[in-house]
Amino acid sequence: MNKLLYYIWYPLIWLISLLPLSFLYRISDLLYYPVSLAGYRKKVILDNLRRAFPQQSDEWRKNILKKFYRHFCDLFIETLKLQHISDKEIYKRITFSNTKFLDEAAEEGKDVIAVLGHYGNWEWVPAINLHIRAQGYSVYRPLKNKAFDKYMIMLRSRFGSKNVPMKKTLRLVAGLKKQNKRFVLGLIADQSPARTEIQYWTNFLTQPTPILLGPEKMSKMVKGAVVFFKVSKPKRGHYHIDVVPWNGDIENAKEFEITEWHVRLLEKCITERPELWLWSHRRWKYQYQYKSS
Known part of the structure; x- marks a missing residue:
């Protein structure tokens, strides 16, 4: 049934994605009303906001x-647009600063672990592959629906970025190191383990929060560099990413030090x-x- 739904849905989104973003944002404006009236995950969202900002009012x-x-509606149509957006337009829509750090790392024979969160438009981030010399990879959790999973991989590969399932990351990295191929590996680190x-x-946004240790462990394993992708949204349909490097000594970093670093940067953005x-x-x-002693 899910596969049938995909083949019914796909031609429609293929046609929609041909429309210019200026028109798609009008669709987003219309989409906002049913999403708002239906209260999409409203209870979860408000509960999360109450936990994160207890000092703020209900209003x-x-x-x-x-x-x-x-x-969220903009993010939905921006993701669909990935299917047909041109290199020229994506250059205008998402910009980057300090990518020279990534190129310099590649020249020095260092690989880079890039940490980001579900903030801004993470689906457009792989466009950084158009700006750097090393091969970009994105780690992802495969969707249960194989047809939709294949569709999302296609979107995320539009600009030359490659995708690797989370469980196959170590094998990929070991293979690339063996072949001496430079890479930038993107990890979304704000998911729940x-x-x-x-x-x-x-403590993240005032709450005791379990944190994935993948970025820290991976950065120590590759002995390269680790950066945080600091995302901002100057205006609708436009994003900017500042590549923020970890300036410490990765090999001698204290346990959880790198993790705390990128958690605080994301917390500040939020x-x-x-x-x-x-x-x-x-x-x-x-x-x-709490563990008893």
């Missing part, structure tokens, strides 16, 4: 909810513009368990 949180819905995989908790984060995700579904 403030409802206002952020509305802004999030508008951004599975309960059985929780190894570290920290605090400055809350509506750009993916609040519909149940980020705090696990309760912190």
Whole structure:
């Protein structure tokens, strides 16, 4: 049934993605009303906002909810547009600063681990592959629906970036190191670990939060460099990413030091513009368990 739904849905989104973004944003404006009226994951979003910003009023949180819905609708149509957007337009729509750090790392024979969150438009981030010399890779969690999973991989590969399932990351990295091929590996680090995989908790947006340690472990393994992709949204349909390097000594970094670094940077981004984060995700579904000594 899911496969049949995909083949019915695909021709429609293929045609829609041919439309210019200026027109697609009108569709986004219309889409906002049913999403808002239906209250898409409203309870989860407001609960997350209450946890993250307990000092704010209910009115403030409802206002952020509305802004999030508008951004979420834009994100949806921007993702669809990936199918037909040109290199020339994506150059205008998402810009980057300090990519020279990535090129210099490649020249020095260093690989780079790039950390980001579900903030802004993470689906456009692979366009950085048009700006750097090393091969870009994105780590992802495969979707259960194989047809939709194949579709999303196609979108994320538009600009030469390659995709690797999370469980195959170590094998990929080991192979690239053996072949002496330089790479920039992108990891989204604000997802909840599975309960059985929780190894570290920290205070994130006022909440005890389990954090994935993949970026820190991977950066120490490759002995290269680690950066944070700081995303901003200057105006509708336009994003900017500042490549922020970790300036410490990776090999001698204290345990969790790199993790705390990128968590604080993402936290600052969210605090400055809350509506750009993916609040519909149940980020705090696990309760912190204190270990007795």
